[in-house]
Amino acid sequence: MSEPATTNETSPRGRRWLVSLPLLGFIALAGLFLLRLHGGDPSRIPSALIGRPAPQTVLPALEGLVVNGAQIPGLDPAAFKGKVSIVNVWASWCVPCHDEAPLFVQLAKDKRLQMVGINYKDGPDNARRFLGRYGNPFGIVGVDGNGRASIEWGVYGVPETFVVGREGTILYKMVGPVTPENIDSVLKVEIEKALKAGS
CATH class of the missing domain: 1.20.5 (Single alpha-helices involved in coiled-coils or other helix-helix interfaces)
Structure with missing residues (x-):
């Protein structure tokens, strides 16, 4: 066998x-x-723009967005000089943007800051409705209809928030939404650093 x-x-x-x-x-x-x-932590993605001047891109105003009968201006990079600015890239179709909007309305009460919105690839009617729903925290709203300006800002996706110092230099970038958890522990800490740096 x-x-x-x-x-x-x-x-x-x-x-x-x-x-x-x-x-x-x-x-x-x-x-x-x-x-x-x-x-x-995705909000800690490094940015090559930290320490560099904010992009010199001029953006048109969001047509029909008025306060006290006056059109809210679009983005002129000269507006960054001499002020600490919070720049938020947002859109009405962005779900986390809805969650963070009330936090920006509260933050806008701090008159030491200039609030700047960059409306990303959005329809003007939708953008105005969004700001009407939550309140408009922005003194400046630039429209980035084709997304080119956001590329210059190094945006990975909305929402993103930047702290720009008095010299017009990007000091901090937060990728993702501002939340009740990170607004005090992260964003406001970076804002205070920027305010102290230029005083």
């Missing part, structure tokens, strides 16, 4: 496991790299 023949071939399931090992290794390394780079 002869012994059954043995083969060195691996089963199909074993082969699949071996083929997927490099992919699993890559995913693990990429995850580790991102965790180390950002500390697990």
Whole structure:
């Protein structure tokens, strides 16, 4: 009686496991790299613009957005000189923008700050309705209809918020929404640093 023949071939399931090992290794390394780079917090994505002048892009006003009968101006980069500015990139179609809007209305009560909105790829009627619903915290609203200005600002996606110092330099960038949790512990801390730096 002869012994059954043995083969060195691996089963199909074993082969699949071996083929997927490099992919699993890559995913693990990429995850580790991102965790180390950002500390697990997407709002800490570094920006090449920190410490550089705010983009010199002029943006038109949001037509029909008025206060006390006067049109709210669009964005002129000269407006950054001499004031600490909070620049928020937002859109009416952006769900987190709805959540952060009331926080900006509260923040706008701090008269040491200039509030600037960049309305990103939005319809003017929708943008005006959005500001009418929550209140308009912005003294300046520039319309970025095609998204080019936001690219110059290094925007990854709305919402994003910047602190611009009195010299017109970007001092801080928050990726993602301002929340009740991070407005005091992060954003207001950066605002106070900017206010002290220029005093």
